[in-house]
Amino acid sequence: MRFLNLSKKGVAIVLSAQLVLATQAVTMAQAEMLGTDQAINKYTALANRNALMDQIQRDDVQAEIVALGIDPAEAEARLAALSDAEIATMLTQMENDSAGADIVGTMFTIFVILLVTDLLCLTRVFNFTRCVR
Structure with missing residues (x-):
């Protein structure tokens, strides 16, 4: 019986310690207000990046990239490394330079x-x- 009491105490101590550690990790998270402009800019940048990635994955663009001697995987990696401002500039240039626009x-x-x-x-x-x- 004494062994059963010791094992109950041991389990209770381990569970208490685990509960304390779990609640400490949760309280370290911080929240802040996110403005509408910031949210719109975030999703616009994501949409721009996806639009440019869709363009580079087209078959005719892939063929031209290979014809220029560039590895398509490297081109996609470089595109992924661009900043949001660079991608927005590139999309603006693509819209302005369209033939017959x-x-x-x-x-x-x-x-x-x-x-x-x-x-x-x-x-x-x-x-x-x-x-x-």
Whole structure:
């Protein structure tokens, strides 16, 4: 019976010590307020990184990377190492440098050039214009 009491005391002491240690680890966590701007910036940066990673994993991009003599795995590793600002800059450049992206502006410029040449009697494209002569 005495052995049973000792084993109960031993188990109680071990469980008490474990409980104290477990609660000490939990109290070390700290929380702080996270602003809306910070949360939006965090998820925007994550979305930008994922969009760029999706672009680099396309088959035509992979073929071009290999043609340039670059290992695709190394390119992905370097892309993962970029900062959020560098990724945002790269995406902005990709959007601005797209071929044929400003088709409306190009069509308007061509229309104005043809209109002026019709008014100067150099061409006869539009029926609604009259020569200046």
